[in-house]
Amino acid sequence: MKRVLIITYYWPPAGGPGVQRWLYFVKYFREFGITPVVYIPENAHYPLQDDSFIAEIPKEIEIISQPVKEPYRFAKWFSKKKTKQMSSGIIAKKQLSFTEKFLLFVRGNFFIPDARVGWVKPSVKYLKNYLSQNPVEAMVTTGPPHSLHLIGLKLSKELGLPWVTDFRDPWTTIHYHESLRLTTASRRKHKRLETLVLQEATHVTVTSPTTKKEFEALTKTPITIVTNGFEAKEVITPNLDSKFSLAHVGSLLSERNPLILWEVLSELASEIEGFREATEIVLAGVIGQSILDSLSAFGLSENLRNVGYVSHTEALQLQHNAQVLLLIEIDSLETKAILPGKLFEYLRAKRPIIALGPEGSDIKDIIDQTGRGQFFTPNNKNLLKEEVLHLYRRFQKKELEAITTDISKYTRKNLTQHMATILKEL
Numbered sequence: 001m002k003r004v005l006i007i008t009y010y011w012p013p014a015g016g017p018g019v020q021r022w023l024y025f026v027k028y029f030r031e032f033g034i035t036p037v038v039y040i041p042e043n044a045h046y047p048l049q050d051d052s053f054i055a056e057i058p059k060e061i062e063i064i065s066q067p068v069k070e071p072y073r074f075a076k077w078f079s080k081k082k083t084k085q086m087s088s089g090i091i092a093k094k095q096l097s098f099t100e101k102f103l104l105f106v107r108g109n110f111f112i113p114d115a116r117v118g119w120v121k122p123s124v125k126y127l128k129n130y131l132s133q134n135p136v137e138a139m140v141t142t143g144p145p146h147s148l149h150l151i152g153l154k155l156s157k158e159l160g161l162p163w164v165t166d167f168r169d170p171w172t173t174i175h176y177h178e179s180l181r182l183t184t185a186s187r188r189k190h191k192r193l194e195t196l197v198l199q200e201a202t203h204v205t206v207t208s209p210t211t212k213k214e215f216e217a218l219t220k221t222p223i224t225i226v227t228n229g230f231e232a233k234e235v236i237t238p239n240l241d242s243k244f245s246l247a248h249v250g251s252l253l254s255e256r257n258p259l260i261l262w263e264v265l266s267e268l269a270s271e272i273e274g275f276r277e278a279t280e281i282v283l284a285g286v287i288g289q290s291i292l293d294s295l296s297a298f299g300l301s302e303n304l305r306n307v308g309y310v311s312h313t314e315a316l317q318l319q320h321n322a323q324v325l326l327l328i329e330i331d332s333l334e335t336k337a338i339l340p341g342k343l344f345e346y347l348r349a350k351r352p353i354i355a356l357g358p359e360g361s362d363i364k365d366i367i368d369q370t371g372r373g374q375f376f377t378p379n380n381k382n383l384l385k386e387e388v389l390h391l392y393r394r395f396q397k398k399e400l401e402a403i404t405t406d407i408s409k410y411t412r413k414n415l416t417q418h419m420a421t422i423l424k425e426l
Contacts, residue, residue, distance in 0.1 A: 001035045004423055005131070005139040005161075007123075007148050009068075009116060011040040012057060015050030015312070017250075017341035021168055021228055022142055024412040025419055027058055032420035036061060037136060039127065041068035041119060052311050066126045069118040101181065108180025112189050113171065117147040124154045131159060138202075138426045142166040144174075149197045156200060162426035165201040168228075170211050170337055194218070202426055205419070208362045210337035226419050227366075228341040229410040230348040238320040238349075238402075244275075244395045245305075246354070246388075247282035247322035249315045250342050254288040256328045258356050260378050264385045266298040268392070275392065279303055284310050284318050315342075319349040323400055324391055329357035331378050336360050344410050347372055350402035352391055354384070371405045 006026060010018040026036045042065040057063075111117050139161050141152035149165050156163040171194040172187075182190070198204060198219035205226045206212050212223050241247075246265075269276035281300060283291070284307040295301050307318065319325060325346045329335050339362050346353050347366075353373025355363050364375035376384045394400045408414060 001030070001033055002138065002424055003035045003037065003136045004029075005037050005039060005127070005136045007039045007127075007139065007141045007151055009041060009044060009119075009143075009145050009148060010046070011038065011044075011063075012053035013049045013051050014044070014046040015048035015053070017228070018144070018168065019050075019053060020312075020341060022140075022166075023053060023056055024229075024231060025416050026061060027056055028413050028416035029420060030058070030060075031413075032417050034420045034423055037134070038063045039123070040065050041116075043067050043070070045070040048309070050312050052313050064130060066119075066123055068116060070115070105181045108182045109186045112186060113150075113193055114145040114147050116145040117150070120147055120150045120154070123151045124158075127151070127155060128158065131155075131161075136161070138162040138164070138423055140164045140166055140423070142168060143171075144169055146171050146194075146197075149201075150193070153197055153200055156202075162202040163200075164203045164205060164422060164426070165197055166205045166226075167211060167215075168207055170214065170334075173214060173334055173337070203422055205422065208337045208339045209365070210360075210362050214337070224418075224422055226415055226422075227339060227410065228344050229412045229415045230344045232348070232408075232411040232413065234316065236316055236320045236349075239317075241280065241282075241321050241323055243280040243323075244278045244392055245280045245282050245322050246324045246326050247284070247318055248326040248328060249282075249284045249318050249345075250340070251286040252283060252288065252291055252328060253286065254290040255330050257288065257290050257294055258326075258328045259294060260376075260381050260384060261326070261328075261354075261356060262294050262298040262300060264381065264388055265300060265303075267385065268389060269299070269303075272389070272392070276303065278395075279392075280305055282307065282318065282322060284308070284315060316345060316349075319345055319351070322349070322351050323395055325349065325351050325353045325373075327353055327355040327357075327363065329355075329361060329363060331356075331358050333358065337362060339363060339366065347407045347410060350404060352400065352403065354387065354391075356384075370407055372403050372407075 006022060008022050026038060029036045107115060139152060141148045143149050152163045152165055155161060172190050195218050198215055198221060201221050204215060204221050204223045207227050209225060212225055215223055281303050282305045295304055327343060329338055336358055347370055355367055355375040357363050359377050367373050367375045374387050
């Protein structure tokens with residue numbers, strides 16, 4: 001067994017997609033010859049919490065921790081709601097107040113690469129002492145927050161440890177980076193640190209082909225794509241919605257407002273007899289006010305079932321119950337690399353997927369390869385309308401059946417084997 005240190009910020013009881021990737025790697029590592037030691041913050045501020053993930057932590061796993069300074073705790077004095085959004089990576093570009101602009105400026109220019117940078121120095125000190133008594137053969141840092149990669153950078157240099165740096169999301173090309181009101185000097189520092197981490201790491205793992213291509217321009221370090229995935233062991237019995245339900249499970253904020261979809265649904269409701277009465281829009285998660293306003297403007301408020309934030313277990317059940325699943329991404333060059341974790345859970349639910357996003361999105365490739373649905377850009381209104389009507393007609397005939405193409409390579413266990421192979425070859 002190879003003993004590996006995993007440095008991660010997100011860990012149960014954290015909720016949301018950020019915690020799941022390494023929680024499930026850790027869960028299966030021992031089956032593939034890896035003994036993980038997990039290093040986490042002792043008192044982290046998690047904007048979303050989900051206690052159901054606690055049960056997934058293997059009881060035999062060694063977990064070590066140190067306190068982290070959380071500046072977002074103090075920022076709450078300005079605005080509790082806005083601070084919670086920013087700490088979740090939720091940054092709106094429109095109609096920012098003076099306080100929001102100030103918080104973004106401080107976040108972007110005084111905390112580089114992010115607000116957890118204060119955890120780097122004490123973590124290096126603690127881990128050097130720990131590793132002197134409890135050696136490991138390799139280590140992993142996973143970001144965001146990308147400040148954790150600086151812990152790996154320092155430990156790798158001082159202790160000579162092989163080091164995998166795992167990017168769940170891009171760094172300087174993430175879609176909200178331009179919203180941080182960076183000075184020229186801060187922008188250069190972000191880029192310098194990103195390049196340094198990529199060049200000094202022993203191996204880099206990423207979740208999408210676009211991110212791999214971007215990073216290959218910055219480093220000669222080997223880069224491997226290890227996507228997110230789904231947990232195959234969870235037993236979920238579908239109880240299909242009686243209505244023609246189109247469900248989006250996860251946060252749906254203003255910049256991802258799918259106006260083209262609301263327009264299509266509104267037109268079909270006016271043109272097709274019975275469509276309005278039979279159709280239900282299911283939204284589960286944090287929903288932006290502009291989404292609700294748009295549904296009202298298109299005359300779809302009565303078709304909305306707004307579930308609100310639900311546990312991961314409830315989210316999975318909603319996915320399996322839906323007639324059609326909606327996957328919405330921001331129409332932006334910066335979001336081409338985003339492969340949201342729920343995409344893989346959607347695949348597992350076996351329901352047809354309607355995905356909206358930018359031209360060249362990595363989402364389209366996976367949708368096409370698995371045959372689980374259709375991908376549309378905002379310029380594809382007519383094609384989108386045809387697809388929604390096609391699915392509705394199949395629903396009416398009770399022919400909207402489960403899709404069973406092979407998706408086994410995206411199971412958490414198979415992905416863990418892939419990651420374990422990388423670690424054992426260091």
